[in-house]
Amino acid sequence: NAFSDCSSLTNITISDSVTSIGSSAFKYCSSLTTITIPEGVTSIEKSTFYGCTSLTSINIPNNLTIISERVFYNCKSLTNITIPDNVTSIGSYAFYGCSSLTSINIPENVTSINTSAFHDCSSLTSINIPNNLIVISMGVFYNCKSLTNITIPDSVTSIGDSAFSYCSNITNITIPDNVASISSSAFSGCTSLTSINIPN
Numbered sequence: 001n002a003f004s005d006c007s008s009l010t011n012i013t014i015s016d017s018v019t020s021i022g023s024s025a026f027k028y029c030s031s032l033t034t035i036t037i038p039e040g041v042t043s044i045e046k047s048t049f050y051g052c053t054s055l056t057s058i059n060i061p062n063n064l065t066i067i068s069e070r071v072f073y074n075c076k077s078l079t080n081i082t083i084p085d086n087v088t089s090i091g092s093y094a095f096y097g098c099s100s101l102t103s104i105n106i107p108e109n110v111t112s113i114n115t116s117a118f119h120d121c122s123s124l125t126s127i128n129i130p131n132n133l134i135v136i137s138m139g140v141f142y143n144c145k146s147l148t149n150i151t152i153p154d155s156v157t158s159i160g161d162s163a164f165s166y167c168s169n170i171t172n173i174t175i176p177d178n179v180a181s182i183s184s185s186a187f188s189g190c191t192s193l194t195s196i197n198i199p200n
Contacts, residue, residue: 007031014038021048030054033077037061046070046091053077060084067094069114076100083107090117092137099123102146106130113140115160122146129153136163138183145169152176159186168192175199 003009004027012026016038023045026032030053037044041061046068049055055075060067062084069091072078076099083090085107092114095101103126106113110130116139118124125146129136131153138160141147145168152159152174158181164170166189175182177199187193 001025001027003029005029011035014041016040019043021045023047024050027051034058039063044068044071047073049073049075051075057081060087062086065089067091069093070096072098074098080104083110085109088112090114092116093119095121097121103127108132113137115139116142118144120144129156131155134158136160138162139165141167143167149173152179154178157181159183161185162188165189172196 002025004024007030009029010031019040020043024047026049027047028051032052033054034057039061042063047070050070050073052075054077056077065086065088067090070093072095073093074097078098079100088109089112094117096116097120099122101121102123106128108130111132115137119139119142121144123146124144134157136159139162141164142162143166147167148169154176157178161183162185164187165185168191170190171192172195174197179199
């Protein structure tokens with residue numbers, strides 16, 4: 001909570017000596033527009049930029065392996081972000097409500113994308129799901145209404161509750177043969193979906 005609720009803070013320089021940024025450090029810094037995180041940072045804890053509604057761009061250092069839960073929650077002005085290749089996990093609600101984010105590339109090393117990670121990313125037109133992912137978690141792409149297509153990799157074995165709910169522009173979807181369970185409301189509100197295959 002070091003700078004939490006500093007609502008008039010517009011920019012900040014983090015020195016190269018910093019290796020860790022704690023929970024909610026910049027939470028509700030609603031006037032913060034850009035921030036550069038030094039490459040020496042190996043840990044960014046949960047809710048760090050929660051509610052930074054004016055933040056348009058941010059770099060994620062290459063040494064980071066985990067994108068913590070709620071770290072960019074409701075950063076609704078964020079238009080693009082690059083996730084480094086070393087990242088293996090994206091936490092719950094990490095990009096929830098990032099409604100200006102148009103595309104995102106998820107590295108192949110990511111094996112875990114947790115609950116509602118991209119919930120309400122309503123401008124997201126394209127996203128790749130990495131080939132090492134096993135579970136598509138609950139609500140992970142809920143209301144990503146600008147997505148027109150999505151490819152589910154063969155590694156996936158289950159699709160969680162409301163995973164693709166209200167992705168209203170997806171027209172077709174192929175579910176791989178390894179998927180053994182599709183949970184409640186997984187495709188609820190997908191009003192443009194014209195075809196779907198269900199594995200044997």
